[in-house]
Amino acid sequence: MGDERRFGEFVAVRRHGDEAVGTVAELVLDRPKAMNAVSSDMARSITGACEALAADRDVRVVVLTSSAERAFCVGADLKERNSFSDADLLRQRPVTRAAYTGVLELPMPTIAAVHGFALGGGFELALACDLIVADGTAVMGLPEVSVGVIPGGGGTQLLPRRVGAARAAELIFTARRVRAAEAGELGLVDQVVEAGSDREEALALGARIAANSPVGLRASKKALRLGHGLDLRAGLEVEDAAWRSVAFSGDRAEGVAAFNEKRSPRWPGE
Numbered sequence: 155m156g157d158e159r160r161f162g163e164f165v166a167v168r169r170h171g172d173e174a175v176g177t178v179a180e181l182v183l184d185r186p187k188a189m190n191a192v193s194s195d196m197a198r199s200i201t202g203a204c205e206a207l208a209a210d211r212d213v214r215v216v217v218l219t220s221s222a223e224r225a226f227c228v229g230a231d232l233k234e235r236n237s238f239s240d241a242d243l244l245r246q247r248p249v250t251r252a253a254y255t256g257v258l259e260l261p262m263p264t265i266a267a268v269h270g271f272a273l274g275g276g277f278e279l280a281l282a283c284d285l286i287v288a289d290g291t292a293v294m295g296l297p298e299v300s301v302g303v304i305p306g307g308g309g310t311q312l313l314p315r316r317v318g319a320a321r322a323a324e325l326i327f328t329a330r331r332v333r334a335a336e337a338g339e340l341g342l343v344d345q346v347v348e349a350g351s352d353r354e355e356a357l358a359l360g361a362r363i364a365a366n367s368p369v370g371l372r373a374s375k376k377a378l379r380l381g382h383g384l385d386l387r388a389g390l391e392v393e394d395a396a397w398r399s400v401a402f403s404g405d406r407a408e409g410v411a412a413f414n415e416k417r418s419p420r421w422p423g424e
Contacts, residue, residue: 159206162199164190167207170357176364176421178357179213181257182221183279189225192275193234194246197253200279204256211423214364214371216260217356218283219267226266226292229274247306250275254307258282261372263363267356268292268343273331278307281316284375287359288343289352292334300329315382317341368423369405373397 158168164185170178181203183190192200207213220226230250238246257264257279266280267287272294280286280294288294296305296313304310305326314322317340325332338346347355363371377396381389400406404422412419 161203161206162195164193164196165199165203167203169213171361171364173212176214176361176366176368177212178215178217178360178364179207179210180357181207181216181218183219183227184221186220186222188228188231189222189271190220190227190276191231191233192227192229192250192253193231194249196231197250200253201249201256204253204260207262208256208260211368214262214366214368215360216262216264217267217353217360218257218264218279219353219356220269222270225271225276226268227273227276227279228271229276229278250307254278254282258308258312261375262368263360263371263375265356265360265363267352268294269350269352274298274305275307278305278309278312281312282308284378285345285359286343287345287347287352287356288334288337289347289355290334290349292337292343292346292352293331294337294342295329295331296326297329297331299326367400367405367409367419367421369400369403369421370409373400 166182168180264283265285266283269289277294296309337343373396381392
């Protein structure tokens, strides 16, 4: 394990690997006694960690994990919310929204490692990642309408992009919980792994991704995100712009040279 940096009391970032093999950053939700319920302080810490990661050119992949045994994240801290006035809740909204946006807008590939409960905002943090690895204990869902609100951390927009509009509507309108096996069948998650192995498997997947060009990875993610939902012609223009951003990069030159010389590439990352 590499070095660790704390962001407040409830969030840590650990670095794995090195520049030669590709650096994977582990973003750890670390409020186990509350099953990672997202308080205002924790939301600020997630935002701060994401800002630091986004600016770190050495990080090729981010894996979002949990230190809590029984949960990935159970969503909003309802005990804190219960003490809020309407004005307090309105003031908190930009704070919590920034945390979800911070994960969503990370420029490098992101993977969520999910076990136990991933509910409400907790599931939305996973949905904000590019890939989701869930173990056999995972239970996920967006139960917000059962308590008089809506998924407000991106769920109404991200879930249909994963599973389609009708399936997303059914899951949101019924507020039902989905266990790991069904989640895999529905496409809610990308891999279902043995109980207790979600973090290990997600980090291993992250390491495989991080072996590739950091310039290519970031440009590919940008093209995927910006092109989604556009008509084909507009999407191809987005792809062309991304291609032009990497075609004359040092990574492209190194990739071609390494292929011809039958060796592993040493990516300059620019």
